[in-house]
Amino acid sequence: MTQRHDIRLGADIGGTFTDIALDVRGRLFSTKVLTDYAAPEQAILDGIDIVIRDAGIAPGDIGIVIHGTTLATNALIERRGAKTALVTTEGFRDVIEMRTENRFEQYDLDLVLPRPLIPREDRFAVRGRIDAQGRELQPLDEAALEVLADVIAERGFGAVAIGFIHSYMNPAHEQRARDILAGRLSIPISISAEVSPQMREFERFNTVCANAYVRPQMADYLSRLQVRLKEMGAGCPVFMIHSGGGLISVETASEFPVRLVESGPAGGAIFAADIARRFGLERVVSYDMGGTTAKICLIEDYQPHTARTFEVARTYRFCKGSGMPISIPVIEMIEIGAGGGSIAWVDAMGRIQAGPESAASEPGPACYQRGGERPAITDADLVLGKLDPDNFAGGKIRLSLDNAGAAIARDVGDRLALSPEAAAFGIVEVVDENMANAARVHAVENGKNISENTMIAFGGAAPLHAARLCEKLGVERCLVPQGAGVGSAIGFLKAPFGYEALASKIMGLSKFDAGTVNAMLDDLKATAEGFVRAGTDGAIVREITAFMRYAGQGWEIPVTLPDRAFAAADTAMFETAFKQRYARFFGRAVEGPEIEFVTWSVKAQDVRPEGERFVLETDGAAVAVPARRGVFDPASGTVLETAIVPRDTLCPGARVAGPAVIVERETSTVVTSPFDAVIQVDGTILLVRKGR
Template identity: 35%
Template sequence: MSGLLAAVDVGGTFIDVVVTNPATGETRIAKVLHRKGDQGNDILAALGGLARQMNAGAADIDAAVVGTTVVTNALLEGALAKTALLTTAGFRDVLEIARMTRPSSYDLHARRAPVVAPRHLRLEVPERRDHHGEVLLPLDEAALDRCIEQLREEKVEAVAVSLLFSFVNPEHERRIREKLAVLGVPVSLSSDVLPVFREYERTTATVLNAATMPVMAQFLSGLQTLKDQGPAKAFIMGSAGGCLTFAEARRFPIKCAMSGPAGGAVGALDLCARHGLGEALTLDIGGTSSDIALLRNGAIPVTDERAIGGYPVAVASAEIETIGAGGGSIAYLDRAGSLKVGPRSAGSTPGPASYGRGGELPTVTDAHVALNRLGVDSMLGGEFPLDREAAVAAIERHIAAPLGVSWQRAAHGILQITTANIVRAIRAMSVERGHDPRGMTLIAFGGAGPLHAVEVARSLAIPRVLIPYFSGVFSAHGILSVDIAYDAQRTWLRELSVINARELAELARDMTGALLARAAEDGFSADDLVIAWSADLRYRGQSHALTVALPSPDAAGLAASRSTFLAEHMLRYGHASATAAVELLNLRLKISRPRTGAGEVGAASANAGAPAGQRDIWLDDAECVVCPVYQRAALPDRWRATGPLVIEQFDAVTVLGHGDVAEVLPGTRALSIRIHPHTV
């Protein structure tokens, strides 16, 4: 084994690839355009090229982790398998009834996302268990056989099974899975996917998991070349901050719905630890979207209240908000003549007008290129030349001329609106949840993150921006240090003060044993695994709960969790009661195998940090400023300079305004920017 590690982030526009030697810190990166259907070959070629630069080959890489948005994109685009649902008699319309809430209070034309399993494919099976898991009505196997025959005639591609109270006793669901094997299609059980109460969320998660199983299987098949000819081991990045084996990802694709963005949050958390940051906001801007997270207390918050494409995804995932604002977001005039940006994206095909690949509509990237913030040779070290004239022409034709303004004003307006959209999303993640961003650091990454970070921070009065060294591929770089993880949760409704310690210990043993068995199937020893518990707590009578750490599944651990819950409730809602009864709703377990991360980024530059050139850029629509252009790789530790200036690197470009001060931090070589409070 060579000791090399690799990580891949398959985005909507680019595929980011990182190969590193943890022992030396030597790291190589690449970005390739995302060609759907050819991901495996393209990734393998990129890995091979980077490994050869390190005197090795793709097959010499010990392990690779792949982050992907394939599940998210399938949900957003409705590109799902033909899926059936088998459920307890009388409950076939749970998906249709939902929560009886409207998608919009005031838009009479707004519609819910279409039900994944249409009514004729939602079949009822006579059976019933009570809330203790005891049989009230045995499973009618003759009726089940008739349902199976109907599904065979319908030629369904996947089947979800969600029975009443199966989260307490899954025997009926498991028997149904045995009989469904004759169909030869993927089967998803709610007792495996989400064994918790609330029928709608549990059933929806199970149906979505089933509907995306063929999608994930196809994606993994495309990576088979990578697995066969590339690294010794390959994993898929999960949504909750850990990575899954291929077998786990094939079984639970819904756990990969936020796969790529979670990698960036993991990398940012490591950066926070290295620089002693208690709270930080992350801003990951790619070609299609922007992902925002709030990191607190050395952890990535996890949520099970997320919607993707209008579908509630109640599976635990990193609490990351995504908006349609990226470099490829298209600028346009709406019917009222107002300038809008996104969420529609030009993607990689045809891409922004400046890419020279047939795109004619102006995008955020085109605005940066037109204003010369992004130079024609700035991308990928000049290997991806940009067409500035095409960018200006697209903005002039579609935005400036119809509005009767200069192309400079139109381009600046595109960037202002993009900044406003991002600021609104950050406010929702911070201010609206009781957190003041003015005392935080904004960690910006992604191909377009450093281009926007300074103005976003200025708009929010955030005093400091931190830009990682490998900022353009930082999500992939963060994936390098992600642990291999298995997780489970179980509804166990009890008031904390009356929990039976023996019953709790038995439940903990059952949950732990099940996950350890899955890890053993994948070849991991129990001695190498770390066990972490958490719990969903709420006041008696509340509908929803807060997830807090559970130090241990015993009386002492519950007492500590109760104290944490009170503090979190006060922070989130502004009040808490030390005397009110607190209930345990769900137990959560995560078993992980720690991986060696990327380590240091390599030796600092010995150069003096002199500018490599200069460029005329527009900081606003009226002023063109001659700015020095620095190459980031040539900046030594503790290098310091005051804007306006431009810092270029292979995978990103950073623009500083008047009075902004940049400094290179030792160790991580992260770029720290102190934000001048006023725009000149």
């Protein structure tokens, strides 16, 4: 079907705020509303009322709603999903508890592994076995499944996950098991061959468990949202942004909600990539800090880095292996619990810590005057003068400086014999250093030098901290785009209809079977394009990727290949492409070992129009400063009389010398003393170091 794209609305539910962005034929209207945990859809409806009133349109004029949410992520982190049964192959009941047996903190004698999502008493094993080549070694015990269906019904399970060994090679047993259970049960059933048809049973089993665990809750929420939108007069289609950065239908999202786990951050990465393309910036680090978390993503050649797996709810910060692995296509980023609502505290060694616990929207930071008593990062920013207590969130939330100072003094300052201002500075410095460390780790893991990138900052809290983060990282330039406070929601409006389909099939290069591979790729192309066609009838582009390795290696690298039918003579092309990619990752290729294909990927998406291109201007004319107030400057360590400039009064070419605070409805941009701000032709703020 053809969608109307002239009026598009993006809605991003975060842990603290719900962001709404409305594009009416190129004019942008936006707002932030506190997230309603009891009824998340209510915040969306409230936000829609605000932006359509500002735009002067009716709900029925909206052509499409694009939605992203952290609800699936929060359900996994907080363990608030459905009571779920796992049905697996006999002998593999404990795979999700044994994990990979990797000690992610080798020298921690008190290492605590994350609890499996499904406890042992809710995991059931049945006979039946498929081998690694997809051949049946033992028939499925169908009689046992019929008995198991009665047990699941009697024990009140809300969802079922099915994960059998080697089902990615042959899904017949999983499909038959689903048919038998569905004949006796009326609850959703997820199978790993559809949710994550990839090799490695721990990641695959965990992913299908996560999908089943959040499926009833997400299906109920998405159904309520559609009903409420229609009741308010918005009968337009609703699409969801998935973790890989594309759009899928609500029906697909309801069936595969695990694909939504990183949907909000994915929108932010798309937003940053669009800004990078607009200004011709080939190396960018995006910095997205909201009310609950901060996310950092590397973007090269206008494309965010992607991966096939990521972790939710790490128990050790920055430590791979300490979280819950989810095996789906995803925009790769590092995430830490450092948002505006993150709680500050002092540990047993007298060190200031911040997060990962968050005050969120209920009750919120102490300064919100909504019952919160513990100090949050927003409280520290307020005490340091970065925020105007009478003009926060466009004046919708009045902040209490007294509450913020009292909370910081009680929980941090008094314990360390510091004044509230000094304690607030300590809190903010710890947070900024944590984020700087996260950016360094992420860049090093990808073989990059973080200081060579331009930063793009967005999210309600990121512009408050971006300049200081640039100081710590040696980054010379930072962009704060128009609408930065609702950046992820704007990113939703720019996302393509897209889907990535994957399948694992181990095959040595010397035994390459063109017919088998072409047939598999045809199936993947049909699957990916089928999801895309649910939202558009426009032109579609495809990207073919093979994940390859040397035989005996534990992990693969992605190798981009041409979109065409392959022949036996292509083995030389495969070898050359793999070795070039391998040398890019590790410095040189290795001669001798056999090269293997492990997983194939087909990514399909519609063609999106490219926006205007601009040249980044670093010079500008100084402007008069309408007001000043005292703001703590970290570079000098003192409170300085700081320029306070409304963003909507600045024209392209204007230059504001730091220290300054550029204020707008959804956020404020703090320009520390080492930086100046130059307004670009599209209204973007460029922070550039003085003298550069």
